[in-house]
Amino acid sequence: QSVLVQPPSASGTPGQRVTVSCSGGGSNIGSNNVNWYQQLPGTAPKLLIYTNNQRPAGVPDRFSGSKSGTSASLAISGLQSEDEADYYCAAWDDGLNGVVFGGGTKLTVL
């Protein structure tokens, strides 16, 4: 049971907009920044969004992040087949004094 809660799966058709939610609590999302990771099949995770809504260099602006209270969301617009991957949210937890990950959301492009 992960500290951060994500839906196990999401799907969309090419060109659609999809969102992935991440729900936490006051000791993690409520008081710290959220980061999102993309893991393509058979590869290492890659930082996709940091500090709630910032994109590292090279990440397309189709990917965006937001945070409100103790929840965060990742939005992918103009969905493409290469976006099919697992997506994880993560944040520092002040109570656990460590990083907590969401359980991951498997995105399928139909």
Place this chain on the structure above:
Amino acid sequence: QVQLVQSGPELKKPGASVKVSCRASGYPFTTYAVNWVRQAPGQGLEWIGFINTKTGKPTFAQGFTGRFVFSLDTSVNTAYLQINSLKAEDTAIYYCARDHGVARLDNWGQGTLVTVSS
């Protein structure tokens, strides 16, 4: 460019130890902590902890104290994860990642598969 290169796959028997290396290049090694993350087969990401590369001080997640050891060799820009008294449930891919601050892991190693089987 920033790179983290990990050692190759390992097959160990229960009760043995394993040491995974993570060699960093492309940046001043002692500027950023190194985190370790585990991914069991078909499962999600699990944070093991991190090591401060300036001081060598480790921080572990709950459930990873005792058998897990972090170490450094700053002369070769390398961090190590050692797991003692291996159990079958330690079978997983282990990743190292550079820590840009507060769960912002901005560069990852390619992962090392550790298989524990008799």
